[in-house]
Amino acid sequence: MTARKEVPTVAQSTETDWVSRFADEVIAEAERRAPGKPIVCASGLSPSGPIHLGNLREVMTPHLVADEIRRRGHECVHILSWDDYDRYRKVPAGVDPSWSEHIGKPLTAVPAPPGSPHASWAEHFKAPMIEALREMGIEFHGISQTEQYTSGTYREQILHAMRHRAQIDAVLDRYRTKDKPGAAKGGKKQQQKPVDEAELAAAEGSGAAAEDDGSAGSAGYYPYKPYCSVCERDLTTVTSYDDETTELGYTCACGHAETVRLSEHNRGKLVWKVDWPMRWAYEGVVFEPSGVDHTSPGSSFVVGGQIVREVFGGDQPIGPMYAFVGISGMAKMSSSKGGVPTPADALEIMEAPLLRWLYARRRPNQAFKIAFDQEIQRTYDEWDALERKIAEGSAQPADAAAHSRATRTAGGELPATPRPLPYRTLASVVDITTGHDEQTLRILSDLDPENPVKSLEETRPRLDKAERWITTQVPADQRTRVREEPDTERLGALGETERASLRLLLEGLDDHWSLDGLTTLVYGVPKIQAGLAPDAKPTPELKVAQRAFFALLYELLVGRDTGPRLPTLLLAVGADRVRKLLAA
Ligand SMILES: [Zn+2]
Structure with missing residues (x-):
C-alpha cells in the first residue's frame, strides 16, 4: 500500500459488476438489521495445512465487497475467522509420522512441523497466508477461535446452545435422514472439491469435518465437545449435563473422566454446525460466502440458517456460493510445500494486482483456472491489453471496474511495475540470460532504443516474477539453450x-x-x-x-x-x- 488517498467509487451505477450488486444488497440489508453500525463481512479459514490458492476465494469475495462498501464511504469490517481451535485430523505426507499422537488436539496445541520457526501447527500455516494477504492489499480483522473459546468470549452463547440442545437436535434431525448416504457432506466451509490426488491429500490434511454436528450418545445430544484436560484431545463423550449448575460430565478415550462447570470451563467448543451460526449472530455478519457444496440440503449453511434464527435469534448472512478455482500446470518442483499451490506460490510468479484481477473479473459462481504453465503469458497479455484500453478510455465499464478493484483498494494503490514490459518478453530474456543482470539490462535496453530501459528497477517487480516463473515452473526440456557453436x-x-x-x-x-x-x-x-x-x-x-x-x-x-x-x-x-x- 502506498499513500492513502481518495479512491473513487468504482461505479455510480449499480449494474456495473457483481461486486457493486452485492455491495448494494449488503448495504441495504445492513441498514435494515442494524442501522448506523459498521457493516460486517466475513471469511473463515482453517489453518490445518497449506491454505490452497483456490481457498483464496473465501477471502477475496468478501474483501472485494467490503472494499466497495468502504469506497462508498460506509464503515465496514472484514472479519477473518481462523478456525484454529478445530481438531488436528491427519498427519500430511512428508511430516514425521509421530505427529499422529496429536490427532484430536486443537490446531494451536499441535507443534509446528519439524524445522518451523512457529509456535504451533496453526501459526505455521497462518503466517504465509497473512503475509500473502498483506501483499495483496487485503485489509481484515483476524480472529483466532482458540483465543475466543479459551478466553470464555462465547460463554453465554455456549450455555444458551446447551439449554436449547433439544431444539438444535430437532433442526439437525430434519436433515439427518436425508443426509445419511453422504455423511461427510457439509464440512468446513472453504474446502474445495479436490481435483487430483495431491489436492485430495491436502484437503484431507486441512480438516474436512466429517462429524460436525455433534453426535447423540446414550446420554442424549450435546452441541458442545470438551477437549480432554489430561490428553488435550477431543476423543471425549459428554455423559451428563445439569442446566441449573452447568455441571458437565465427560469421559475420554484416554480413560480420563471428570465433571466440569461449563459456566467457567474454557476448554472445548461448539460443534461446527452450531459454531458457525452462533458466530453469525455474535458478530452480526451480513455477508459471508461459502463453497458450492455448502448450499445443498443438510449443508452447514442451510442448517446454520435455521439454527441462527430459531436458536440464536439472529439472521443468516447474504451468502453466495463460490465455484471452484483450479490451477493449470503447477510444476512438480513446488510439491515440497504439500503438493498444492498457495497464494504465496502465485505471488512468486505474478504481481498482486494481476492475482486480484483474476478473482475480481469473474462472478463468484464462475469457475476459473489460475495458470502456472505457459498460459500465464496469455493472462498477462490480456491484462496489458486491458491497461491499454483503460489508458485510451475505451474499456467496457465492467472491465474498467475489475481493473480498478485489482489495482487499488479504499486504502490506496497497490505497488505497480513502473515500466511493465510484456511478461512473455521478460520471461524469454531471463530464460536466455539465466538471470544475469548485466546481460538482461543490455537486452531490455535494446528492445526500444528510442526510449531505452535504463535500469532493471524500472521493470521490477514484474521482471522478478517472470524470472521466478521460468526457474520454478518451466520444465528443463522447455527452457531455451542457445547454441554454443554453429551447427x-x-x-x-x-x-x-x-x-x-x-x-x-x-x-x-x-x-x-x-x-x-x-x-x-x-x-x-x-x-x-x-x-x-x-x-x-x-x-x-x-x-x-x-x-x-x-x-x-x-x-x-x-x-x-x-x-x-x-x-x-x-x-x-x-x-x-x-x-x-x-x-x-
Ligand atoms: Zn483424554
Missing part, C-alpha cells in the same frame, strides 16, 4: 534460398536492432525473396515461406524448431553471436 552440418547442407535468406537477415541486423526493427526484418526477408514490397499483404505462399524461415532460424540458434519470439530471441542472443551462429 556446421546444417549450415553445410543449406539450400540456395536458405543461404540467401540468412545473408539478408545478417545484412539487416544493424539497421534493425530493436524489437520493432527485428520484427519487420524477420517477416520482411521472405517478402524480399518473393519480390514483394515490405508492406505487402501475406499470401498463403508467403506464410509458408515465413514459417520455413523461422524454423531454420530456431534450428540454427537453439537447436529446436520452436522457441521464444524471434525478435526477442535475436536481441537476447546478441548480434555478434547471431552472426557467429548464422554465418553460412
Whole structure:
C-alpha cells in the first residue's frame, strides 16, 4: 500500500459488476438489521495445512465487497475467522509420522512441523497466508477461535446452545435422514472439491469435518465437545449435563473422566454446525460466502440458517456460493510445500494486482483456472491489453471496474511495475540470460532504443516474477539453450534460398536492432525473396515461406524448431553471436 488517498467509487451505477450488486444488497440489508453500525463481512479459514490458492476465494469475495462498501464511504469490517481451535485430523505426507499422537488436539496445541520457526501447527500455516494477504492489499480483522473459546468470549452463547440442545437436535434431525448416504457432506466451509490426488491429500490434511454436528450418545445430544484436560484431545463423550449448575460430565478415550462447570470451563467448543451460526449472530455478519457444496440440503449453511434464527435469534448472512478455482500446470518442483499451490506460490510468479484481477473479473459462481504453465503469458497479455484500453478510455465499464478493484483498494494503490514490459518478453530474456543482470539490462535496453530501459528497477517487480516463473515452473526440456557453436552440418547442407535468406537477415541486423526493427526484418526477408514490397499483404505462399524461415532460424540458434519470439530471441542472443551462429 502506498499513500492513502481518495479512491473513487468504482461505479455510480449499480449494474456495473457483481461486486457493486452485492455491495448494494449488503448495504441495504445492513441498514435494515442494524442501522448506523459498521457493516460486517466475513471469511473463515482453517489453518490445518497449506491454505490452497483456490481457498483464496473465501477471502477475496468478501474483501472485494467490503472494499466497495468502504469506497462508498460506509464503515465496514472484514472479519477473518481462523478456525484454529478445530481438531488436528491427519498427519500430511512428508511430516514425521509421530505427529499422529496429536490427532484430536486443537490446531494451536499441535507443534509446528519439524524445522518451523512457529509456535504451533496453526501459526505455521497462518503466517504465509497473512503475509500473502498483506501483499495483496487485503485489509481484515483476524480472529483466532482458540483465543475466543479459551478466553470464555462465547460463554453465554455456549450455555444458551446447551439449554436449547433439544431444539438444535430437532433442526439437525430434519436433515439427518436425508443426509445419511453422504455423511461427510457439509464440512468446513472453504474446502474445495479436490481435483487430483495431491489436492485430495491436502484437503484431507486441512480438516474436512466429517462429524460436525455433534453426535447423540446414550446420554442424549450435546452441541458442545470438551477437549480432554489430561490428553488435550477431543476423543471425549459428554455423559451428563445439569442446566441449573452447568455441571458437565465427560469421559475420554484416554480413560480420563471428570465433571466440569461449563459456566467457567474454557476448554472445548461448539460443534461446527452450531459454531458457525452462533458466530453469525455474535458478530452480526451480513455477508459471508461459502463453497458450492455448502448450499445443498443438510449443508452447514442451510442448517446454520435455521439454527441462527430459531436458536440464536439472529439472521443468516447474504451468502453466495463460490465455484471452484483450479490451477493449470503447477510444476512438480513446488510439491515440497504439500503438493498444492498457495497464494504465496502465485505471488512468486505474478504481481498482486494481476492475482486480484483474476478473482475480481469473474462472478463468484464462475469457475476459473489460475495458470502456472505457459498460459500465464496469455493472462498477462490480456491484462496489458486491458491497461491499454483503460489508458485510451475505451474499456467496457465492467472491465474498467475489475481493473480498478485489482489495482487499488479504499486504502490506496497497490505497488505497480513502473515500466511493465510484456511478461512473455521478460520471461524469454531471463530464460536466455539465466538471470544475469548485466546481460538482461543490455537486452531490455535494446528492445526500444528510442526510449531505452535504463535500469532493471524500472521493470521490477514484474521482471522478478517472470524470472521466478521460468526457474520454478518451466520444465528443463522447455527452457531455451542457445547454441554454443554453429551447427556446421546444417549450415553445410543449406539450400540456395536458405543461404540467401540468412545473408539478408545478417545484412539487416544493424539497421534493425530493436524489437520493432527485428520484427519487420524477420517477416520482411521472405517478402524480399518473393519480390514483394515490405508492406505487402501475406499470401498463403508467403506464410509458408515465413514459417520455413523461422524454423531454420530456431534450428540454427537453439537447436529446436520452436522457441521464444524471434525478435526477442535475436536481441537476447546478441548480434555478434547471431552472426557467429548464422554465418553460412
Ligand atoms: Zn483424554
